[in-house]
Amino acid sequence: MVDLIELRRDLHQHPEVGFTEFRTAGKVIELLKSFNIKVNYGKEVMDGASRRGVPDEEILEQAYERALKDGANPEIIEKMKGGYTAVIGEIEGNQPGPVVAFRFDMDALPILESTEEDHVPAAQNFRSKYKGNMHACGHDGHTTTGIGLAEKLSKGDFPGKVKLIFQPAEEGVRGAYSLVQKGILDDVDYLYCYHLGVGVPLGEFHGGTGGFLATTKLRADFTGTAAHAGASPEHGRNALLAAATATLNIHAIPRFSEADTRVNVGVLQSGAAANIIPEHAKLILETRSSSEKVNKELVKRVESIVKSSADMQGVTAEIEVIGGAIPINCDKELVDLAQQEAQHIPGFKTISQGSSDSALGSEDASYMIHRVQENGGKATYMVVGVDHPAPHHHPKFDIQEEALFNAVSLLERLARRTLSEKKVVVTK
Amino acid sequence: MVDLIELRRDLHQHPEVGFTEFRTAGKVIELLKSFNIKVNYGKEVMDGASRRGVPDEEILEQAYERALKDGANPEIIEKMKGGYTAVIGEIEGNQPGPVVAFRFDMDALPILESTEEDHVPAAQNFRSKYKGNMHACGHDGHTTTGIGLAEKLSKGDFPGKVKLIFQPAEEGVRGAYSLVQKGILDDVDYLYCYHLGVGVPLGEFHGGTGGFLATTKLRADFTGTAAHAGASPEHGRNALLAAATATLNIHAIPRFSEADTRVNVGVLQSGAAANIIPEHAKLILETRSSSEKVNKELVKRVESIVKSSADMQGVTAEIEVIGGAIPINCDKELVDLAQQEAQHIPGFKTISQGSSDSALGSEDASYMIHRVQENGGKATYMVVGVDHPAPHHHPKFDIQEEALFNAVSLLERLARRTLSEKKVVVTK
Amino acid sequence: MVDLIELRRDLHQHPEVGFTEFRTAGKVIELLKSFNIKVNYGKEVMDGASRRGVPDEEILEQAYERALKDGANPEIIEKMKGGYTAVIGEIEGNQPGPVVAFRFDMDALPILESTEEDHVPAAQNFRSKYKGNMHACGHDGHTTTGIGLAEKLSKGDFPGKVKLIFQPAEEGVRGAYSLVQKGILDDVDYLYCYHLGVGVPLGEFHGGTGGFLATTKLRADFTGTAAHAGASPEHGRNALLAAATATLNIHAIPRFSEADTRVNVGVLQSGAAANIIPEHAKLILETRSSSEKVNKELVKRVESIVKSSADMQGVTAEIEVIGGAIPINCDKELVDLAQQEAQHIPGFKTISQGSSDSALGSEDASYMIHRVQENGGKATYMVVGVDHPAPHHHPKFDIQEEALFNAVSLLERLARRTLSEKKVVVTK
Amino acid sequence: MVDLIELRRDLHQHPEVGFTEFRTAGKVIELLKSFNIKVNYGKEVMDGASRRGVPDEEILEQAYERALKDGANPEIIEKMKGGYTAVIGEIEGNQPGPVVAFRFDMDALPILESTEEDHVPAAQNFRSKYKGNMHACGHDGHTTTGIGLAEKLSKGDFPGKVKLIFQPAEEGVRGAYSLVQKGILDDVDYLYCYHLGVGVPLGEFHGGTGGFLATTKLRADFTGTAAHAGASPEHGRNALLAAATATLNIHAIPRFSEADTRVNVGVLQSGAAANIIPEHAKLILETRSSSEKVNKELVKRVESIVKSSADMQGVTAEIEVIGGAIPINCDKELVDLAQQEAQHIPGFKTISQGSSDSALGSEDASYMIHRVQENGGKATYMVVGVDHPAPHHHPKFDIQEEALFNAVSLLERLARRTLSEKKVVVTK
Secondary structure, three states, X not given: OOOHHHHHHHHHHOOOEOOOOHHHHHHHHHHHHHOOOXXXXXXXXXXXXXXXXXXXXXXXXXXXXXXXXXXXOHHHHHHHOOOOOOEEEEEEOOEEEEEEEEEEEOOEEOOOOOOOOOOHHHHOOOOOOOOOOEOOOOHHHHHHHHHHHHHHHOOOOOEEEEEEEEEOOOOOOOOHHHHHHXXXXXXXXXXXXXXXXXXXXXXXXXXXXXXXOEEEEXXXXXXXXXXXXXXOHHHOEOHHHHHHHHHHHHHOOOXXXXXXXXXXXXXXXXXXXXXXXXXXXXXXEEEEEOOXXXXXXXXXXXXXXXXXXXXXOOOEEEEEEEEEEOOEOOOHHHHHHHHHHHOOOOOOOEEEOOOOOEOOOOOOHHHHHHHHHHOOXXXXXXEEOOOOOOOOOOOOOOOOOHHHHHHHHHHHHHHHHHHHHOXXXXXX | OOOHHHHHHHHHXXXXXXXXXXXXXXXXXXXXXXXXXXXXXXXXXXXXXXXXXXXXXXXXXXXXXXXXXXXXXXXXXHXXXXXXXXXXXXXXXXXXXXXXXXXXXXXXXXXXXXXXXXXXXXXXXXXXOOOOOEOOOOHHHHHHHHHHHHHHHOOOOOEEEEEEEEEOOOOOOOOHHHHHHHOOOOOXXXXXXXXXXXXXXXXXXXXXXXXXXXXXXXXXXXXXXXXXXXXXXXXXXXXXXXXXXXXXXXXXXXOOOOOOEEEEEEEEEXXXXXXXXXXXXXXXXXXXXXXXXXXXHHHHHHHHHHHHHXXXXXXXXXXXXXXEEOOEOOOHHHHHHHHHHHOOOOOOOEEEOOOOOEOOOOOOHHHHHHHHHHOXXXXXXXXXXXXXXXXXXXXXXXXXXXXXXXXXXXXXXXXXXXXXXXOOOOOO | OOOHHHHHHHHHHOOOEOOOOHHHHHHHHHHHHHOOOEEEEHHHOOOHHHOOOOOOHXXXXXXXXXXXXXXXXXXXXXXXXXXXXXXXXXEEOOEEEEEEEEEEEOOEEOOOOOOOOOOHHHHOOOOOOOOOOEOOOOHHHHHHHXXXXXXXXXXXXXXXXXXXXXXXOOOOOOOHHHHHHHOOOOOOOEEEEEEXXXXXOOOEEEXXXXXXXXXXXXXXXXXXXXXXXXXXXXXXXXXXXXXXXXXXXXXXXXOOOOOOEEEEEEEEEEOOOOOEOOOEEEEEEEEEEOOHHHHHHHHHHHHHHHHXXXXXXXXXXXXXXXXXXXXXXXXXXXXXXXHHHXXXXXXXXXXXXXXXXXXXXXXXXXXXXXXXXXXXXXXXXXXXXXXOOOOOOOOOOOOOOHHHHHXXXXXHHHHHHHHHHOXXXXXX | OOOHHHHHHHHHHXXXXXXXXXXXXXXXHHHHHHOOOEEEXXXXXXXXXXXXXXXXXXXXXXXHHHHHHOOOOHHHHHHHOOOOOOEEEEEEOOEEEEEEEEEEEOOEEOOOOOOOOOOHHHHOOOOOOOOOOEOOOOHHHHHHHHHHHHHXXXXXXXXXXXXXXXXXXXXXXXXXXXXXXXOOOOOOOEEEEEEEOOOOOOOEEXXXXXXXXXXXXXXXXXXXXXXXXXXXXXXXXXXXXXXXXHHHHHHOOOOOOOOOEEEEEEEEEEOOOOOEOOOEEXXXXXXXXXXXXXXXXXXXXXXXXHHHHHHHOOOEEEEEEEEEEOOEOOOHHHHHHHHHHHOOOOOOOEEEOOOOOEOOOOOOHHHHHHHHHHOOOEEEEEXXXXXXXXXXXXXXXXXXXXXXXXXXXXXXXXXXXXXXXXXXXXXX
C-alpha cells in the first residue's frame, strides 16, 4: 500500500507550477505502473495548440532540469518535454460497462510558503523546497487522492472502465481545455471532479457544488520606444505608463447589476533600468463573472482599456487569451448518488448538495464537465471539507490529511456503484 | 600592438552589465599585464559597502559562469567574485612628478541590440552575443581607449605616475563611489575623464563639458497581502495597484522653475499569477536635476508618493537608495590644456570647451572629480564626437571606430604634457 | 376633481432638486388645503440638523426665487426657507383606529432632459423648463399619486387616521432621516411606500420589494496651495491631482465576495484657471452594498484612499457624510394584503411579491420603515410597473400616466382595508 | 489730479476677470474722457472671433449686472456687452511724428483674497468685494499706471501720437490677440509694455525682459452616458474617469531635453450627483515651453491623451484652443532707452536689462510685440519691481503703491523722448 501521507508530503515539498509538473507527473506514472495500470501521457493526451498560457521555453527547461535533479525518471519524463504533463490512467473492468472518469489536478502556485511555526508544513518539516512555489490550493492532496483511488481499483474488479485523469495547469484555468480538445473526455459516461476545502469545514461534504464563475485569462504586451531618461526622455514612448494606466482603469471597470464580476491584474512586468524609459510592459490579468455574457463584455472593456492606454503613450499593444473557464451545472443524478455514498463514510458528519451559486472561483474542469454533458453523459463537482487555516492561495494554506482518506473511500464507492448501476450513455 | 578595432568588437560582442564585467575586466587585466603594467583589482580597489545597486547573488553567479564559458581566466576573475570588477593600472614614471589619472567605464546595458541591416555591428557580424545586453553607450570604446593609452604609456618614459582607472557600473551611476570611498582618487593630482558621442559629431572635441545632472536612483518595495482574486479579492492588499498609482504620480511630479528636473520609473515588477491579488511590487526609479537641492526635494516627493500609495492600499513600502551622482565643474586649467592638445590631432576639426550647462545625463565620474578637486587637484570631463546613428541607450546606437584612435592620441599627449608641465598639488 | 395628468405634467415641467422643492411643496399644500386636509410643514416636520447634503445658502435662495417667479405662493413657502420642504397631511377618521401612513417623494434630479422627438415630454410639450433639472426617477408621478389619494380620502370616512408624508430629497437619500428624527413616524402603525418603474413593466405589481442596498454618500474636500503654473509650479500643492488619484482608486476598490458592492464618484470639481495649480477639489461620492457591514468597510477604504491621495500631494482632506440608507425588509402581513388588493385593480395583470433581494438602488424610506418596525408597526415597499423607455436617471426616462390611476386606486383600497381591519399596534 | 492710490484701491476692491471688466473699462473711459482724450472701445477695437476663452453668456450677464450695481455707467458699458471690454485712448500731438503705444492689462483672477491681518488690502480695508475674485497679479496697478500716464500726456504737448491700450483678459492669454487681429497695433511705431513685480524687488527696474514661454490654453469636453450608479452602473460611460485618467497622464508627459516645459490641468468639473455615473467632464488646461516647436508637440500629446482617455471609457471628447501666447524678443534700441530714462527716476536704485531667458510665465503682449516688429516697429517689455509678499496668483499677493508713481514718471519720460527723438518707421 502506498503511504498516502508520505506521498502528499513529498508532493508538497516539490510543488511544480502549471505545465511544469514533470516530477509530479513522473511519480504518478511510476505509481500507476506499479499498480499495473495502463498509462498514456504527454502529447498522446494533450492537444498542444489548445494549451493556454504555456511558460516560456527557458522556464520549461529549467523546471525540467530541476525535476531531473529531484529524482524524476528521465526516460519517463522525456515525453513531457515542452510542457506536456497530463497523465491518463485506464483500468479496464472485468465485463462491459460504462466509462467512469475521475479528474485530479496536480499543479502548484508561484507563492512563497510561510515559515511560521504554526504552519504545519513548516513545523513538521515538509515545507516547499522550491522557493517561491507552493501547493497553496490542495492539489497535492488531489493528486494523492487519485493515487489512493488507483490502487484501490487497480484489480479491475468491476464492469466497464475507469479513467483517471491527472491534469496539469488548473491554476490559471489553462490545462483542461487541451485534454478536452484531444478527445480524452469523448468516451466518458460519468465524470466526478472534486476539490478540497474552498471554505467547507472538515467533516462536511458537498455532492454537487455548482456555480463557479466564467473567466478569461489574458496577457497584454505593450511595446514602446526606449530612450535615455536623462538625456532625451521625450524620445521615449513609455510602455510602463501605458501599463500602469491600464491597470488602474481595468480595476475601475464598473460593477454589473446583472451578474457578479471580478477583475484582477495579477502581473505587471516592465522595464530594464532606472535610466531607461521602459520599452516593454507585460500584463497578466483575468476577468470573471457569474454570467458568460457579462464575462465577454468584461473582456471587451479590458481590450478597449489596453488599446487606449497604449495609444495614449504612442505605444502598441497586443492582447492574447491565455486561459478560461465556464460555469458548472452539476447533474442531479450524480449529486444525489454522491450524497448517498458519502453517508457511508464516517468522516463526513454533514452532507449536503452545496451551493448551486458558488462564487469560489473558476475551474477548468468546467470544460470537461461541459463536454461530457454535451455527449449525453453526467457529471458533478464535489467538495470535501478541510479546516484550512488560511484562504486558498495564501502562504499559510494547509489541509488536514485525514480528509484524503475520506476522499479516497468515497471515490472508490462512487466508482463501484456507478459502474455497476449505471449504463453506457455516450455512444460517440 | 593591440588591434584596437578587434578589441572593441570583441568587447561589443560580450557586453556585461554593471558589477558583472568579469570577462571585460579579466581581459583588461591580461592586457595590462602583457604591457608589464602593475595591476590592482577586486576588493583591493573597491569598498564593498559603498557599491550601489549590486545585482542579486544569483545573477552575479550566472554572469560569472557565463564569463568563464566565454574564455575568462578563472585564476584572474576569482578575485572579482561577488561583483568586484574594478581594475586599476599604475605606471610609475622615471622620475618624481605628479599623479595623472584617466578613467574608463566598462559596463553595458540591458538592451536588446538591433538586428537590422543598417546597424553596423549587425551587418559586420559583431553584434552582442548576449541576448538582451548591449554596449549602447560606447563603454566598449572607452575601455578600448584605456588599453590603447596603456600600451602607449607602458614604458614609463615620463616623470610622475599614471593611474588608469577601469570602472564598473557607470550605468545607474553605481560604481564610481565605491572606488572613491576606497581612496583610489586620494593621491591623484590631475584627472581626465572622457565620453564618446553624447550628441557631439565626429570630428568635434569638447575640452570641458560641465553640467550633468545630480541624480538619485531608488528602489521601492511594496508588500501587501495575496488573496484569491475570484474567491475573496477583498482579503487582498494590492501591491500592484499601489505601485501603479505611485508610478503615475511620480511622473506627475511638477516641473521646477528653479532647475531642470527628470523623473523616471524605469522598472515595475509585480505579481505572480492572474488569479492572485499581487502581494509584492518593486519599482526601480530615478530623479535628476541640474540642482542638487532640487534633486533632494524630488527624492522627498518620491518618498512621500511611495508611502502614500502604499497606505492607500493597506500595503507597506520600503525605499532604498541604489545609485547617485552629483554635477560636474571642470577646471579651466585642464580644459584649456585639453583644447590646445586637441589641435594637434588631425581628426579633430572643431574644438571648443563644450557646454557648461549640459543636460546629457548623469555621470558618477562626478564623485571622482569632486574628490580630486576637494584635495586641491584639477579635473576635466571631455567629449570626443562620433556620429551615433541613434541616441545613447538605443538598440541602434553605434560609434565610428576612428574616433578611438583620436582619443588615444589625445590622451597620450595630455598625459605627457601634464606630467611634464604640472606640479604635485595634492599632499594628502 | 384634480386633473392628475395635468398636475403630473406641471410638476414634470418644474422639477426641483432635493431641499429646493419650494414650488412643488407649495402646490401640495395648496391642494391638500383645498381638500380641507390639515397640513404641517417646514421646521414643524423636519429636524434641521438631521438633514444631509443640504445645498449652499446661495443655491437655496436662487431656487426659492425661481419658485416665486413660477407662481409659488410666497405666504406659504416663506416657512420653507433654508430647505425645509417636507409636507405632512393628516386626515382624521370618524372613529378611533390605527394610523396608516403613505410616503411620497417629490424631488427631481440634476439631469438635462432629452429633446428628442421620441421622448414623450418633449413631443407633447411638457419637458422640463429648468435646464439641467429633470424628473428622471418618477417622483413627479409619486407626488401626483399622493394628491390623488388625498382627494379620495379627504372626507375622513374611515376609522383611525391617515398620514400623507410628502418627503424632500430622496435622491442622494438625504431627506427621510430628518423626518424620522423629528418623530413623524413615531405614531404610525402601518406604512406603505411605493415606487414607479424600477424595471417592472406596465401592468405588473410587486407587493413587497425588499433588499435595496445600504449606502453612504460622502463629500471629500481637498485643500492644497495655489501657485502660478508657469512661474513656480513646484510651489503648488495640487488638490486636483489628489482628487483624480482618489477617483481612480476609489473605483478600483475590489469587489467583495460576501456581498454586492457599488462605488461611484459622482462629482469632481476643482480649480479656477488653466494657469493656476488647483488649490481646492471637491468629490461627491457614494458606496453601496447589500450588506451594511460591507458598506461600512467600503466607507473605511474610501476614507483611507482620500487621506492617502491628499498626503501624496502634500494636500489636506476632509470627509463628511452627506447621505445614507439601510436595507429594507417588508412585513409579510402587508405584502400579502397589498397583493390581495392589487387583484381588484384591472390595470394590474401580473401580481407578485417581487424580489426580496433587489439591487435597484438605495432608498431612504428604509429609515422610515425601520422606525415603524422598531416600534412594533408594519411596513412594506411596493412597486407599480411602467414601461420606462430608458433607465432611471437617464435623460429619456419616462412613465405612462395610466399607472398613476392604478396606484391611486390601489392605495385607497389599502388605506380603507388596513384602517378597518387592522389594530393599533404602536403605543409609544 | 486723479488720486492714483484711491483709484488703485477702488479697482482692487472691484476685481473683474477676463472679458468681464465692465466696471473697470467703464471707469477707464470716464477718466480718459475727463482728460479730453479720444476713446474707442468695444467692437470698434476687438475682433470678436479672435477672442479666446470668452465666458458663457450667463456669466457675462451676471458680471454685467454686477458692474451696474457697482456704479458702472450703463450708457457707457452698453457697448461692451458680450465681453467687448478693451479701451483705446488716443492723444494726438501738436505736430507730425511717430505713434508710440503703451499697453495696460485690466483683468483680475478667480482667487479668494486673503483675510489675514498681515495682508495689506485686508488690514487697510480695500480687500476684494467680490468673493472669489482678486487682483493677484498687479493689473489693478497696471490700469492705474495707464490712467496716471494719460493725465500727464493729455495736453498733447508732443509730436506724433500716443496710443493707450487698455487690454482685457491677459490672464489665460486670451485678450491681446483680438486687438491685434482688429488692427489696433498696425500703425504703432514703438510699443512699451510693462509688468509690476514678477520677482523683481522694489527699487529695481528691467528695461527689456525677454523670454517668456510659448503657451496654449485648451478646453477639453468629455461626453459619456449617465446611469444610475446603484441600479445599472454598467450602462454608464464615465466621463469623470476619462477626465481623471487624462489629468494624471497629462501631468506625466515627459520633460523635454531641448526646452523647458510646463503642463497644468487647472480645472476639472464633472458630474451631477453621487448616484449618477458622470455624463460630462470639462478640463481647462495649459501647456508651456520656451520653444514654440516643443509647445506644439506638448499640445499634440495632450490631444492624444484626451482622445485615448475618452476612448478607454467609451466616451467622446472635444478639444478647443482657448488661449495662447508666443515668446518675446525685446528690441535693444528701446531697452537701452528705457534703462537710460530709468536713471532719472529716484525710485529706481538698480537698473538692468533683465533676463533674456525668463521663465516667469507667458504674456499675450507677445502677439502685440510680434505684430509691431513684423511691421518694422520696435518694442520692449519692462519690469518695475515691487516686494510682493507672496507669489503672483497667490491669495496674499500685493504691491507697494509707490511703484506706481515710479512707473508713471518713467513711462511719461519714455513717451516724450521717443516721440521727440524717434522716427516713423511703420508705413503700412
